[in-house]
Amino acid sequence: MEALTLLLHGFAVLLTWKTLALMLVGLLLGIFVGVLPGLGGPNGVAILLPLTFTMDPTSAIVMLSCIYWGALFGGAITSILFNIPGEAWSVATTFDGYPMAQHGKAAEALTAAFTSSFIGALVAVLLITFLAPSIAGFALRFGPPEFFSVYLLTFCSFVGLGRDEKHNTIISMALGLLLAAVGMDTVSGQLRMTFGFEPLLRGVNFLVAVIGLFGISEILLTMEERLALRGHSAAISLRVVLKVWKELPRYWVTLLRSSAIGCWLGITPGGAIAASFMGYNLAKRFSKDPASFGKGRIEGVFAPETAAHASGTAALLPMLALGIPGSGTAAILLGGLMVWGLNPGPLLFVEHKDFVWGLIASMYLGNLVGLVIVLSTVPIFAAILRIPFAAIAPMIVVSCAIGAYAIQNAMFDIWLMLLFGVVGYAFKKIGIPLAPFTLALVLGNRSEDAFRLSMIGAGGDLRVFWSNGLVGTITTLAFILLFWPLIGKVFESAGRLWRPAKT
Amino acid sequence: MPISETEIVVDDPTAPADNSPAAATTRTVKAVVYLLLLAFAMLLGFDNWRNGMGWAKDGPQSGYVPFYLCAILAGASLYGLGAAFLRRQEGGDTFVTRDQLRRVMQVFFPTFLFVALTQWLGIYVASVLLVAGFMWMIGRIALWKSLLTSFLFALSMFLTFEIAFDVIMPKGPIEAALGF
Numbered sequence: 001m002e003a004l005t006l007l008l009h010g011f012a013v014l015l016t017w018k019t020l021a022l023m024l025v026g027l028l029l030g031i032f033v034g035v036l037p038g039l040g041g042p043n044g045v046a047i048l049l050p051l052t053f054t055m056d057p058t059s060a061i062v063m064l065s066c067i068y069w070g071a072l073f074g075g076a077i078t079s080i081l082f083n084i085p086g087e088a089w090s091v092a093t094t095f096d097g098y099p100m101a102q103h104g105k106a107a108e109a110l111t112a113a114f115t116s117s118f119i120g121a122l123v124a125v126l127l128i129t130f131l132a133p134s135i136a137g138f139a140l141r142f143g144p145p146e147f148f149s150v151y152l153l154t155f156c157s158f159v160g161l162g163r164d165e166k167h168n169t170i171i172s173m174a175l176g177l178l179l180a181a182v183g184m185d186t187v188s189g190q191l192r193m194t195f196g197f198e199p200l201l202r203g204v205n206f207l208v209a210v211i212g213l214f215g216i217s218e219i220l221l222t223m224e225e226r227l228a229l230r231g232h233s234a235a236i237s238l239r240v241v242l243k244v245w246k247e248l249p250r251y252w253v254t255l256l257r258s259s260a261i262g263c264w265l266g267i268t269p270g271g272a273i274a275a276s277f278m279g280y281n282l283a284k285r286f287s288k289d290p291a292s293f294g295k296g297r298i299e300g301v302f303a304p305e306t307a308a309h310a311s312g313t314a315a316l317l318p319m320l321a322l323g324i325p326g327s328g329t330a331a332i333l334l335g336g337l338m339v340w341g342l343n344p345g346p347l348l349f350v351e352h353k354d355f356v357w358g359l360i361a362s363m364y365l366g367n368l369v370g371l372v373i374v375l376s377t378v379p380i381f382a383a384i385l386r387i388p389f390a391a392i393a394p395m396i397v398v399s400c401a402i403g404a405y406a407i408q409n410a411m412f413d414i415w416l417m418l419l420f421g422v423v424g425y426a427f428k429k430i431g432i433p434l435a436p437f438t439l440a441l442v443l444g445n446r447s448e449d450a451f452r453l454s455m456i457g458a459g460g461d462l463r464v465f466w467s468n469g470l471v472g473t474i475t476t477l478a479f480i481l482l483f484w485p486l487i488g489k490v491f492e493s494a495g496r497l498w499r500p501a502k503t
Numbered sequence: 504m505p506i507s508e509t510e511i512v513v514d515d516p517t518a519p520a521d522n523s524p525a526a527a528t529t530r531t532v533k534a535v536v537y538l539l540l541l542a543f544a545m546l547l548g549f550d551n552w553r554n555g556m557g558w559a560k561d562g563p564q565s566g567y568v569p570f571y572l573c574a575i576l577a578g579a580s581l582y583g584l585g586a587a588f589l590r591r592q593e594g595g596d597t598f599v600t601r602d603q604l605r606r607v608m609q610v611f612f613p614t615f616l617f618v619a620l621t622q623w624l625g626i627y628v629a630s631v632l633l634v635a636g637f638m639w640m641i642g643r644i645a646l647w648k649s650l651l652t653s654f655l656f657a658l659s660m661f662l663t664f665e666i667a668f669d670v671i672m673p674k675g676p677i678e679a680a681l682g683f
Contacts (some may be wrong), residue, residue: 005598017611026647042594049668050664050668051663051668051670053665053668053670054668054669054670099605132669165586167579167582167583167586168579168583170575170576170579171576171579172582174544174572174573174575174576174579175540175576176571177569177572178544178572178573178576180548181568181569181572185565187565188565190554190565192550192554192565192566192569193547193550193569195550216614219610220607220610220611223603223606223607223609223610224519224603224607225519225600226515226518226519228563230512230513287596385513386513388513388638388642389515389642390637390638390641390642390644391634391637391642391644391652392637393610393637394523394617394630394633394634394637394638394653395572395656396633396638397610397614397617397659398617398626398630398633398634399635399660401617401618401621401626401630402626402660402664402670402672404597405626405672405673406664406670406672409671411621411622411673411679414618414621415618418614418615418618421614422597422611425607426532426536427536427596429529429532429599430529430532430533432534432536432640448568452562452563453565454569455562455563456561456562459564460558460563
């Protein structure tokens with residue numbers, strides 16, 4: 001049980017007053033960010049990243065990951081009380097959460113949402129605790145070809161398994177990889193795609209792009225809608241909490257199923273959004289009384305919340321073990337790690353034990369403390385929505401600008417952020433997904449380096465990607481996933497030939 | 504079962520009307536975006552071709568990977584452009600209505616001005632102007648409330664970043680006069 005010893009060590013790293021205070025601040029900021037329209041988890045983490053530049057990496061990552069947990073909790077508040085999903089992954093929570101609030105059971109719905117979030121996260125953290133070290137240990141044997149094939153697998157699975165139109169996913173990804181290559185070439189030292197323009201020498205900063213794409217563009221999109229809202233206010237009493245918790249064991253199948261879906265979709269680049277819908281739909285399908293879903297059934301809150309939180313947490317597993325983020329927010333945390341000079345990937349578990357286990361321990365503690373905080377402070381956070389958007393919007397803009405400037409102390413970055421805001425607005429409205437862009441931008445340099453190092457090592461022979469069983473399997477799997485929609489169709493028509501007369 | 508009454512109500516005085524006419528169709532915007540992406544891919548592709556996109560003795564040259572990425576980007580944009588025009592029945596829907604466009608511009612122009620002003624006045628003074636102006640003119644909130652909120656906001660930002668966390672922001676003549 002080496003993992004347990006290391007985890008206890010992680011708790012020891014964590015249990016200082018300073019770290020605990022930062023954790024609390026992070027959680028409160030996160031819930032705030034999750035409740036506000038126009039600010040989401042990825043964006044909130046990116047804007048608040050500059051605050052952590054002067055901290056040591058462990059405190060910084062604890063605070064940032066707590067912002068992330070807080071945002072995951074916060075999304076549920078507006079979904080249930082106002083029928084407005086604060087985050088895309090809490091859309092499914094509105095289906096039954098809002099009807100419950102309409103029937104005067106807002107407190108029950110909120111308790112159910114927060115508790116199931118906690119359970120989902122706990123399952124995923126347990127998975128990380130026991131799986132991540134062995135995956136990292138396995139990946140220590142990886143050379144450049146293996147790493148490139150894993151990157152290829154990530155990119156291909158986005159194209160093959162994503163729900164967006166394929167050419168749009170490809171555009172988004174190619175653009176991200178291209179922008180990652182702007183500036184100094186790390187292998188030859190040559191300048192690329194700068195056109196003699198000085199601020200571009202440093203390249204396009206990943207965090208600046210994220211702040212623009214998610215922050216500024218989200219404000220533009222929010223302004224398009226009618227911002228008037230009416231909702232319920234609710235306070236949660238201890239009696240209600242205990243009542244909901246007493247009912248909890250009855251829904252263990254739903255909770256377990258949603259946790260499993262969430263963990264799986266979190267590790268593969270499917271994301272919390274898909275997980276929450278899938279959790280909800282499966283709970284409905286397996287229910288004895290599917291017609292009662294959507295009318296305020298507590299199970300309809302348990303299922304999507306567990307899945308979304310499990311998936312958001314599990315997305316950190318590949319980030320820690322392989323250096324490949326499973327979600328947009330994980331990609332931003334990865335960008336943060338690089339700012340502090342830590343190289344995410346298998347070596348992290350060997351070289352920075354304190355950091356990794358401190359982070360994993362903070363996942364346990366952060367979720368537990370987060371649960372207590374949201375249960376006790378819901379009325380305060382619901383009241384935040386009374387502030388008119390005309391006051392919040394410019395403040396978010398200023399926060400975005402501060403965040404973008406602080407990363408490299410460059411005025412050019414604020415302009416770049418504005419440009420990315422417009423690009424993000426247009427892309428979102430015509431259906432070009434932003435997640436592949438984010439992922440490509442953060443992984444661009446590493447994947448190109450891995451490709452070129454393997455090419456140099458093999459004398460330019462592409463067969464190096466099939467040179468042994470491991471790398472060959474991963475590369476082949478990548479291509480299968482890339483052409484998965486086509487392969488699926490072939491199977492379908494083959495199946496139809498097999499038994500033609502039916503239907 | 505008691506029906507709890509609605510307790511939190513927020514109004515939106517300048518909301519876009521539902522029946523506002525379209526300012527642009529999705530197809531037009533798609534065509535413009537794909538054309539821009541195509542041009543961008545060709546521009547970057549040219550630079551990478553100039554840098555050398557072939558193989559040197561020691562592996563791929565520095566333009567090799569980005570050049571092929573440009574090719575992929577150009578190909579996918581062309582496909583998107585074709586699809587936008589061929590699928591006639593789709594894409595004719597509204598991209599943005601006039602009212603919506605007006606509201607989006609109401610945010611975009613102040614933001615643009617804010618960024619430009621940051622260069623001359625520093626970020627804190629510019630943010631006072633942005634927050635107060637936005638609340639007063641677009642949110643129709645009383646002037647004194649707007650000014651007070653914006654001043655308190657900028658002050659708290661200043662205390663957080665400049666004093667507590669040592670993050671240096673662009674500053675202008677007013678901060679200089681106060682000795683920062």
